[in-house]
Amino acid sequence: MKILVAIKRVIDFKTSVRVKADETDVETANVKMSMNPFDEIAVEEAIRFKEQEKANEIVVVSIGPEQCQEVLRTALAMGADRGILVKTAHTLQPLIVAKILRAIVQQENPRLILMGKQAIDSDNNQTGQMLAGLLNWPQGTFASKVACDNTSVTVTREIDGGLETLALTLPAVITTDLRLNEPRYISLPNIVQAKRKPIQMVSIEEFNVDLSPRLKILKVKPPEKRRSGIKVATVTELVDKLKHEAQVLS
Amino acid sequence: MKTLLIAEHNNQELKSVTLHALTAAKTFNSSIDIIVIGWQCDAVIQQATQLSGIQQVLAAQTEEYTHQLPENCAPLIADIVKEHNYSVVMATASTFSKNLLPRVAALLDVTLISDVTAILSPDTFVRPIYAGNALATVQDLDTIKILTIRNTAFPAALLVHQSPAAPIVNIDKNFSNDLSHFIKQELTQSTRPELTSAKIIISGGRGLKSAENFKLLESLADKLHAAVGASRAAVDAGFAPNDYQVGQTGKVVAPDLYIAIGISGAIQHLAGMKDSKVIVAINNDPEAPIFQIADYGLVGDLFKILPELETVLSK
Ligand SMILES: Cc1cc2nc3c(=O)[nH]c(=O)nc-3n(C[C@H](O)[C@H](O)[C@H](O)COP(=O)(O)OP(=O)(O)OC[C@H]3O[C@@H](n4cnc5c(N)ncnc54)[C@H](O)[C@@H]3O)c2cc1C
Ligand SMILES: Cc1cc2nc3c(=O)[nH]c(=O)nc-3n(C[C@H](O)[C@H](O)[C@H](O)COP(=O)(O)OP(=O)(O)OC[C@H]3O[C@@H](n4cnc5c(N)ncnc54)[C@H](O)[C@@H]3O)c2cc1C
Numbered sequence: 001m002k003i004l005v006a007i008k009r010v011i012d013f014k015t016s017v018r019v020k021a022d023e024t025d026v027e028t029a030n031v032k033m034s035m036n037p038f039d040e041i042a043v044e045e046a047i048r049f050k051e052q053e054k055a056n057e058i059v060v061v062s063i064g065p066e067q068c069q070e071v072l073r074t075a076l077a078m079g080a081d082r083g084i085l086v087k088t089a090h091t092l093q094p095l096i097v098a099k100i101l102r103a104i105v106q107q108e109n110p111r112l113i114l115m116g117k118q119a120i121d122s123d124n125n126q127t128g129q130m131l132a133g134l135l136n137w138p139q140g141t142f143a144s145k146v147a148c149d150n151t152s153v154t155v156t157r158e159i160d161g162g163l164e165t166l167a168l169t170l171p172a173v174i175t176t177d178l179r180l181n182e183p184r185y186i187s188l189p190n191i192v193q194a195k196r197k198p199i200q201m202v203s204i205e206e207f208n209v210d211l212s213p214r215l216k217i218l219k220v221k222p223p224e225k226r227r228s229g230i231k232v233a234t235v236t237e238l239v240d241k242l243k244h245e246a247q248v249l250s
Numbered sequence: 251m252k253t254l255l256i257a258e259h260n261n262q263e264l265k266s267v268t269l270h271a272l273t274a275a276k277t278f279n280s281s282i283d284i285i286v287i288g289w290q291c292d293a294v295i296q297q298a299t300q301l302s303g304i305q306q307v308l309a310a311q312t313e314e315y316t317h318q319l320p321e322n323c324a325p326l327i328a329d330i331v332k333e334h335n336y337s338v339v340m341a342t343a344s345t346f347s348k349n350l351l352p353r354v355a356a357l358l359d360v361t362l363i364s365d366v367t368a369i370l371s372p373d374t375f376v377r378p379i380y381a382g383n384a385l386a387t388v389q390d391l392d393t394i395k396i397l398t399i400r401n402t403a404f405p406a407a408l409l410v411h412q413s414p415a416a417p418i419v420n421i422d423k424n425f426s427n428d429l430s431h432f433i434k435q436e437l438t439q440s441t442r443p444e445l446t447s448a449k450i451i452i453s454g455g456r457g458l459k460s461a462e463n464f465k466l467l468e469s470l471a472d473k474l475h476a477a478v479g480a481s482r483a484a485v486d487a488g489f490a491p492n493d494y495q496v497g498q499t500g501k502v503v504a505p506d507l508y509i510a511i512g513i514s515g516a517i518q519h520l521a522g523m524k525d526s527k528v529i530v531a532i533n534n535d536p537e538a539p540i541f542q543i544a545d546y547g548l549v550g551d552l553f554k555i556l557p558e559l560e561t562v563l564s565k
Contacts (some may be wrong), residue, residue, distance in 0.1 A: 094361075122379050133357050162437040166433060214391050217387070218388065222383070
């Protein structure tokens with residue numbers, strides 16, 4: 001079985017994000033970038049399938065600028081076999097990303113697609129579901145447990161009330177939640193080895209997908225700051241404040 | 251202009267989250283229909299006819315819709331939107347709508363705007379990005395607008411029973427699903443209020459140190475009729491079930507009172523609770539970032555403070 005994993009390069013989750021003074025975007029110059037954490041979980045899950053001999057090839061794909069090579073190299077160092085970089089200078093909306101991924105799926109014919117449930121920059125939580133819809137494949141979103149056999153995959157999903165388990169006929173799209181696994185650390189020899197693994201570069205124009213945005217970003221603003229509060233010294237003082245000052249306890 | 255609201259329910263009752271989307275739908279000044287997709291869900295359909303401001307209730311019931319899986323519900327909704335010319339489709343952002351609506355959008359070939367916190371005009375919306383560290387104002391250029399709205403940004407519509415009740419339109423469209431099969435649901439049983447509608451939330455983090463200790467929060471919550479929440483670290487460590495998680499990738503809440511106990515205040519956690527009216531932080535590290543957004547901070551050992559708090563509240 002071939003697995004395709006879609007990975008996005010995003011501002012590192014430990015970085016505090018600042019809005020640019022002209023309110024057009026957030027500051028991305030000289031900011032640390034890394035693989036979307038959910039995508040790291042997707043890569044890890046794919047590698048585990050390969051280690052269990054349920055998959056024989058893992059292809060990782062990223063859409064974005066030249067520097068996306070770095071996140072592809074990270075995935076290759078973790079254990080993916082080869083990478084595809086779809087080069088574009090534009091930031092793309094989920095539907096366009098899903099259409100490009102569909103074109104890649106048609107070339108590569110994977111049986112399973114693993115993606116993150118959400119990218120931590122735009123927080124859309126859409127692309128996997130859209131791709132599944134475009135392909136008319138089943139979808140297992142927000143997965144915290146996945147088990148696969150030759151014809152189907154069983155997915156336990158984190159939902160608002162608890163957990164839900166579904167069986168999906170292959171081929172299928174799965175999006176990862178935080179508790180699916182803990183991604184491995186990359187060893188130095190693996191980083192060296194990953195340099196020899198192939199990354200194919202394609203230009204986005206080759207896909208014949210309409211790239212015109214359906215969404216215009218008019219403005220990006222920082223959120224309103226909360227006014228700073230006070231420290232209380234004792235439990236009695238706290239309860240008194242909550243009752244009489246904030247009036248949230250009766 | 252016509253708006254289609256997606257009802258969230260479990261075949262027995264309408265979930266209260268739907269009432270938040272109803273409030274948001276009313277800002278469009280268009281007629282609002284609601285669709286109930288399910289099986290043996292007449293009670294839900296009846297409830298929907300009673301919602302104030304609803305023009306029609308579309309009822310799509312067949313056994314194949316029992317678990318409301320997106321593989322057949324998405325093509326059903328897309329089909330109805332085209333046939334009945336809806337220009338807005340909306341639901342409250344939840345794991346249900348986030349699973350379903352992107353698939354609907356893809357089938358209709360339109361964009362979807364997730365987690366809307368303000369509707370500025372019929373095509374211009376505000377949504378948080380980067381875990382709420384920035385707010386983007388976006389203009390949707392598609393003719394059909396599909397939105398999920400944040401429950402914390404729009405209050406639940408009041409349940410005033412409208413009379414006469416809205417008429418029911420039966421939808422006889424049978425989309426089958428041989429792609430996915432429901433196996434089971436394991437729902438967290440609780441007598442406490444739901445996290446997303448609770449007035450008070452007591453939330454615990456890694457500082458609680460064990461599942462056993464986490465129960466200390468539950469007895470306090472019962473005293474205050476509060477819901478219990480958790481940080482990701484507490485869920486990962488197995489102190490609390492996954493549906494307790496508050497944050498960027500968990501639930502977004504804005505109760506009147508949020509009490510964070512043994513939670514450091516990582517941006518991913520703050521993203522889910524910083525719009526709470528009053529925030530209390532209890533932590534033994536005076537430098538913990540949670541204190542920067544807390545209205546009332548109490549520095550100290552939670553294992554001493556919790557029993558004291560119970561005693562003071564019992565007086
Ligand atoms: C300030 C700002 C301005 C913007 N302006 C525009 C604009 O004018 N026009 C425009 O079209 N877009 C614009 N965008 C970008 C756009 O909003 C999102 O980046 C894009 O929609 C992708 O959404 P997401 O990553 O949140 O998707 P999600 O659905 O949250 O991503 C889920 C998963 O999809 C996969 N995935 C997503 N993107 C990629 C990718 N590039 N490569 C590989 N896999 C991927 C990953 O597996 C990821 O985990 C802007 C964004 C910002 C923050
Ligand atoms: C992609 C991604 C998504 C994420 N999404 C979320 C999310 O949705 N929600 C979320 O919560 N996190 C999320 N996180 C995790 C987040 O970054 C933090 O790791 C997490 O919130 C930390 O949880 P915590 O505050 O309980 O633990 P810690 O950071 O370990 O804090 C524990 C706190 O307890 C205090 N403490 C310890 N003992 C005591 C005591 N005896 N008395 C009083 N105080 C004590 C300590 O001083 C400390 O401040 C996400 C991370 C990533 C990478």
